[in-house]
Amino acid sequence: MIDAGVNLTSSQFDKDREQMLDRAREAGISNMLLIGCDLESSIASLSLAQTHGFCSTVGVHPHDAKDAPRDLIKQLHEIAKSSEVVAIGECGLDFNRDFSPRPVQERICSEQLGLAQQLSMPVYLHERDAHTRLQALLSEVQVNGVLHCFTGDKQALKYYLDYGLMIGVTGWVCDERRGQQLRELIQYIPDDRLLIETDAPYLLPRTLKPKPKSRRNEPAYLQAVAEQIALLKGIEPSAVARHSTENFMALFNVSEQGSKP
Template sequence: MTTYLVDAGVNLTSNQFDKDRADVVARAKEAGIENMLLIGCCLKSSEISFHKAAQFGFVSTAGIHPHDAKDAPDDFISRITQLIKNKEVVAIGECGLDFNRDFSPRPKQQQVLQAQLALANQFDMPVYLHERDAFESMCLQLEKTSVKGVLHCFTGEQAALEYYLDYGLMIGITGWLCDERRGEQLQKLLPLIPDDRLLLETDAPYLLPRSLKPKPKSRRNEPAFLHEVAKVAAELRGQSVEHITEITRHNFERLFMSPQGC
């Protein structure tokens, strides 16, 4: 049984990695992280993520995060369309709705999201979705189309989990699971996710697993620490770490690396 892990979400373009990006990648590979999905959050970071994916042998996304929706240029769809012509770009996003911070006006977030969902539907590509405190509005957006993809960094309630699963999405789990303060609800919901819908991601450099020992002095998360998420997930699901690594790798490849998707 294959035991290597795949990180289904890394912000490798973050300036927190500017001084040692190649070392971070090397540590990840040494730790058995065989592939990563590098996240694009705006046109600039999407382009950089594509180039880094090509450089390191990974894959990437291209899209506009809801925080950045207010700055999306008029031609953002045509520019994303150009990026997805590259074989390294395997998903549209990070896109979605964030009514927690409201860095962009909600109508603008909805407009930019709907345009990206339509693009994903047009090209039959997965979407990399972000939703925070916007479940009802996200439902309305998703009901307008039919897309495959993953709900990234899921932290919602059971009703939201059931809806996203019924819709057909995969569920991305991060180090939030390892937080004894904020992660209690997610810990209870984790066993409800079917084996064929689970993905693991670090969202590095964010969401350092609180259960990780020893913790890095920098307090920065890295893809190499995905093993901690896998370990905690296995404990909560009553499964072996080997099983978790196998199913999440297979799900990643089925969603992002297969022409047929999921």
Template sequence: MIDAGVNLTSSQFHVDADDVVARAREAGITSMMVIGCDEQDSIEALALAKRYQYASCAGIHPHNAKDASADLESNLRQLASENEVVAIGECGLDYNRDFSPRPQQREIFARQLALANELNLPVYLHERDAHEDMLAILKEYQPKGVLHCFTGTRAQAENYLDLGLYLGVTGWVCDERRSQDLNDALNVISLDRVLIETDAPYLLPRTIRPKPKSRRCEPMHLAYVVAHLSAHYGVSESEVSKTTTQNFRTLFNL
């Protein structure tokens, strides 16, 4: 299995990253995407990717758009010259929390899409409560990429699929309280357009039994996402793992 989204730079992993990676490998996780959320975080993500022989992305999360430097493109271009950096992002729009002004979010997002096209790299996308604006900007730039941690509706999924994007499915799909839209959307998302991810340390699957004492999600918990998708698609867990691994390698040219 490949975990297509891990916030390994999180302070929650600072003390025991080696142990987290060891447990992931024991659980059959052969690789990960280490997510970068701002310029410094992307440098740290690259260092971790080199350390553990994983992949990483480099970009500016919409929460951090207000802090993007004037040298954004130059800095990201330099990071993208490293073999481990296989995508631009995490980038996109977040109108749920509005930690950065919306016009600035749109500007920084568009600049990263333009850079990704220049470098012929896919994008690692984030969207919350901003579907219409996100769609309009994506239609302008037509990037390759994945909508990370997709939690939207069937109609939203179809819009993203029509643009050729992959959709990332996390432990959100295991949450009986709020996964109705996502589980309905899976009916129009074929398995060959899915990437599986934990978004660790967030979104611990609620189907874990016995219930863990810690709320911290780890890559080793990816198996619970696989089990849910196996039941939904009516295929073996091995097939889910195999197909999503190939999807990851295809998208990121690995």
């Protein structure tokens, strides 16, 4: 399996990052997409990707949009030249927490979408309670990519699929409380548009038994996401793993192990 979204730079991994990666390999994780949320974490994710043979993104999360420098796009463009960088993001809109002013979020997101279009690179998108506005921004460009950690409604899902995006599913689908809507929508995500991701260290699958003492998510638990999707789709977990791996390789133009061929 390939974990299509890991926050490997998180301080939650500082004490046992190498051991955690060993557990991931033992669990059959052959590659990971390391997420950049601002310039600092994008550079750090790239460094980790280069060290461990993974892929990474470069971008600014809507939470951090307010702190983006004036020459953001120039700096992102430079980092994106590295072969391990396969997507622009994590970028998008978050009108749920509003950690950055909405007009600033929209400007920074739009600039990154423009860069992705210019470079013909996929985007790694974040959206919370902002479907209408993100739809407006996407209508101004032609990009491919993935809607990471999808938690929206049926209307939003239809739009993102019609636009051509892949859909990233996390341990949210394992949450019988918050994830009920997502569980009902899984059947509408075509096999050839599905990516699975942990978003570790966040979104620990609630279906894990026994639950880890740390309460921290990690890539080794990606199997729980595959199993829950398989249950909802009525297929084998191995099929979910196969489809998502093939989709990841096709979207980001990478081999199963490592970065761009």
